[in-house]
Amino acid sequence: MFRYNLIIKFIALFVIGGVLPISYAQASIVTSVKPLGFITAAIADGVTTTEILLPDGASPHSYALKPSDLVKLKSADLVIWIGDDMETFLPSLLRNIDDEKQLSLANNPKIMPLLREGHDDDHDEDGDEHDHHHDHSHGHELDMHIWLSPKIAAVSAQIIHDKLVQIYPDKSALLDKNLAMFIEQLKETQQIIAKKLNSVQNSGYFVFHDGYGYFENEFNLNNLGSLTINPAIQPGIKKVYEIQTELNEKKAVCVFREPQFSPAIIDKIIKGTDVKVGELDPLGMGIDLSKDAYSHFLLNITQQFLNCLA
Template sequence: MKKYIVRNSKQLASFLMILSSLALLQSITNYANAKIISSVKPIGFITEAIASGVSDTDILLPDGASPHTYSLKPSDLAKLKSAELVVWVGEDMETFMPTILKSIDKQKQIELMAIPEINALLRTSHDDEDEDNHSHDESVQDHHQHGEYDEHIWLSPEIAKIVAQSIHDKLIKLYPNKSALIDENLNKFNIKLAETEQNIAKKLITVQNRGYFVFHDAYGYFEARFGLKKLGSFTINPAVQPGVQKVYSIQQKLKEHQAVCVFREPQFSPAVIEKLVDGTDVRIGELNPLGTGIALSKDAYSQFLLKLTQQLLDCLDKN
């Protein structure tokens, strides 16, 4: 590498300008390389599995950010506008997306909630047990603000297969000369996912009868698939704090020893949880529905599901 010797202030200013230009060029290059943008990390994991070796991928939301409360930055807008494909869930999940996506060609988007095969598998944004824990007004308010359906669709292995297929089909059109590799990536993803599902089912069978509460009603697809015993959630929409009646109802159930764990999330850790379990044998665990800390790779989606499984076991499986 050539060494630069700075002899005076003019040369220093010139040198700094060159460095600045190189940094800007690198930034532009990075945006250009990230041809496929996924809104949230777990969807990005699936995208990377299918696009690996075909195109560079990137994820819009950084670790620690919630799709419920995120605000787009100028750099995010640049990424979205330069992308060849944007994969996102839907307007009730990523409320920040529809406005900017109006200026982007529909052919360059995959809105997962609009896919009929996924739509047929959707669950409502709260289950029957949770309905019992809501006052009517609270339930209506949460529904209004968070949509009719549960859009945490990446927590369903069955829906994940449809997501992968949809990304595959779009990539075949974008990169027809790489169709063999795209086919191979999809096949490997489906095989790995089937193995992971079997592994998780075996791991969780021992805790299926152990009741728990979650802070945020985000895990319904996963719980239904693996037969878990969620007793309820503090809130449907994490932007809406749980009401007094909800907290009291959960407190009564904890006193009646119906639950062994209460799970919080790294994005939302309300103090009310610690107060509720105080004086009881109920443990506090942590669930991460967004894959925080998992690096983007071909196998990241399976790693994500397995990590969630381990987080459940760490709390539920203690004697």
């Protein structure tokens, strides 16, 4: 691991210093996670290209950068990300990139992250240990999954638009048009989702990853709590009994997992209960970049909730 980190630092030094040649075309805008790419692609449609840093299945908490990623960051006109508490691998690299070429949405005063109760959350999207700067064991914490809020997405779109107008002033008219179209489509999508989820607002469920608060709050979903187990380790008999008791006492309809949870662990937990198992994808795996991608992303999550709760 030490040797790997040394190699990455060496390559970063060459890339940031401009020594490593860039022999192929790079995207003008790079976003850290896919949902930010969905929003950006809509605003930048016809103006410039957008590329995603993290591949499908990678965790923003623990992603290991490749040399090509470093070149991509250095050559981008703009890097868009959430903030230190989400993409924990980025801050040290971005310190070597001009502030005018990066946009941290969590640090923008127009965006107010959701405050949630702290808890013993020992896994993330990939089941790895969290490396956050805030404490998960007690008190409160800020929920940085801001892309799951349509309201914050609208604010983010405006922020991204304003930044792109600075970078591409000759494209301001097209950027204005793209923003207006995005906001209009987002409003229509929110109305569709509200109607779809209205019938399941009283259906209680548990999640393994407590990262859906924005979406749940906006559409009045009934999250009963999160089950904090490590997806890589089989839970013991006592833990299984505690979870099954909670599922039954709170009359849960569904338990939502994410792709890293093995079917064997899920089957063990719900055995002897009437609880169904659903799967939620908070990062838009399998959805291609397009000007309509963010709406597709929200509708996809909506259908995932319905598949289990309806």
